[in-house]
Amino acid sequence: MNTDTKEGIWKQIKGEFKERYGDATNDDSIEQRGKVDQFIGEMQEKYGKTKDEIANKIKNW
Template sequence: MNTDTNEGKWKQIKGEFKEEFGNITNDKSTETDGKFDKLVGQIQEKYGETREKIEKEVKSW
């Protein structure tokens, strides 16, 4: 595994925490950020790309 794959797993965990925290505090912004972080982390883990490259691609959708 490369560092981008490991970083992707960490981003998924962080995203899940933000999602849950957003639910608890009724903070939709935090919840949305968490979902985005989780998505980027899943893509990063699968393809081993950098966060910057993935964010650029996702935003172009």
């Protein structure tokens, strides 16, 4: 397991926390950022890429 994969798992955990915090405080922007963080974390875990590589691919879509 490389560091990008581990970072992806951690990013998913942080994203889930942000999403739940945003939901609890009715802050839609935090909730949405949490969902994005979770998605990027899942991609990092699956493909072993850096956050920046994943973000660039998403922007190019």
